[in-house]
Amino acid sequence: MRQRLPPLNTLRLFEAAARLLSFKNAAEELLLTPSAVSHGIQALEQWLGTPLFIRGTRGIVLTEAGGAYYPKVQAALAMLAAASGELLARHARRLTVSAAPTFASRLLMPRLAGFREAHPGIDVLVDTTRERIDFADGIDLAIRMGRGGWQGMVAEELLRETLVPVASPELAAQLADREPAEAPLIRITSVAEDWAEWARKTGRALNGRPPGLSFDTLLLAYDAASRGLGVALGRLPLIDAELAAGTLVALWGPPVPADTGYWLVSAENRAGDPAIQAFRAWMAAHPVRLA
Structure with a gap:
């Protein structure tokens, strides 16, 4: 049934005046x-049909009805305020974090349950668009690959990757005694350090061999490598799960540290x-740690 209520703002006025007299x-x-x-x-008194205050030269006092x-009225307003505060605490704060898709799925998402448990009043939105983010576009935090030193930014290094070539067990067995220049290489177009950097750090020759396949995400490159389509340059710890499961194996020596983090x-x-x-x-x- 529809309830008859006086104008709610007049109740707020009445509560303050009655409390402070x-x-x-x-x-x-x-x-x-x-x-x-x-x-x-006065509008509230007219709506109720009875005076709430006795007005005198020395001030006001409540009538019996008031x-x-x-x-x-005070209890009702307090209940409304408490209910509104609980709702605000649950929904008022959203934290938007920008991260690359592979980092978000492999390293960030496993940590979100613990963060949400510790901070239930903060809703987290993870944005995995790969374009360079602008903090004026609603992004609060970004997990960015680079060397730090961005002007106007507060930046803390989370981890520095290490690079290791990976392939399916079958292809790795075929390539065990062969050089990278003879192997079908998979290129990842969205990273700063790929095969040329790995070759420079390890002293291995690629002989200008063009990659057989190129992908714009690490996940696609790793999936292609696990299917035997070529050798991808894996990045620890992002590739830990595949190495542990044996769907990918390391090739050509120990991992080398990346310059970026x-x-x-x-x-x-x-x-x-x-x-x-x-x-x-x-x-x-x-912290995110290397295995």
């Missing part, structure tokens, strides 16, 4: 004029945001 003090608390408070309470009405980055002018600080603290307390 002053239209003037209620007006100051609510940032209104005394006239606005007085007119609002005295009985006041604690119920993953950094947790935010705009300098947002460094004091509580949600950003909470996420930074969580990542620092639960």
Whole structure:
């Protein structure tokens, strides 16, 4: 059934005036004029059909009806405020984190359950678009590959990868005694350090051999390698799961460190945001480690 309710704003005016026993003090608390408070309470009295205050030269006092009405109005407003506060705590704060798809699925997502348990009032949205993000477009934090030193940014290094060629067990067995220049290489177009950097670091020759296949994500490259389509340049710890499962095996010597790393980055002018600080603290307390 439809409930008959007085204008809710007049209840707020009445509660303040009854608690303070002053239209003037209620007006100051609510940032209104005394006239606005007085007119609002008059409207409530007309709606109820009974006076709530006795107005005198020395101030105001509650009538019998006003005295009985006041604690119920105060309790109702307090209940509304508490319910609204709980809803705001649950939904008011969203933290948007930008990360590359493979990092997000392999290293970030396993940590989100713990973060959500520790900070249930912060909703996390993970954005995996590969374009360079702009913090003015609603992104709060980014996990960015590079060497750090970005102007106007607060950046903390999360981890530095190591590079290792990987292939399916069958293809790796065929290539065990052959050089990289003789192997079908899979290129990853979205990374800064690929085969040329690995060759420079290891002293291996590629002889200018063009890659047989190219992909724009690590996951696709690793999937192609596991299907025997070529050798991909794996990145630890992102490739740990495949190496542990045996769907990919390492080739051509030990891993070599990459020059670039993953950094947790935010705009300098947002460094004091509580949600950003909470996420930074969580990542620092639960670091990503190489196997």
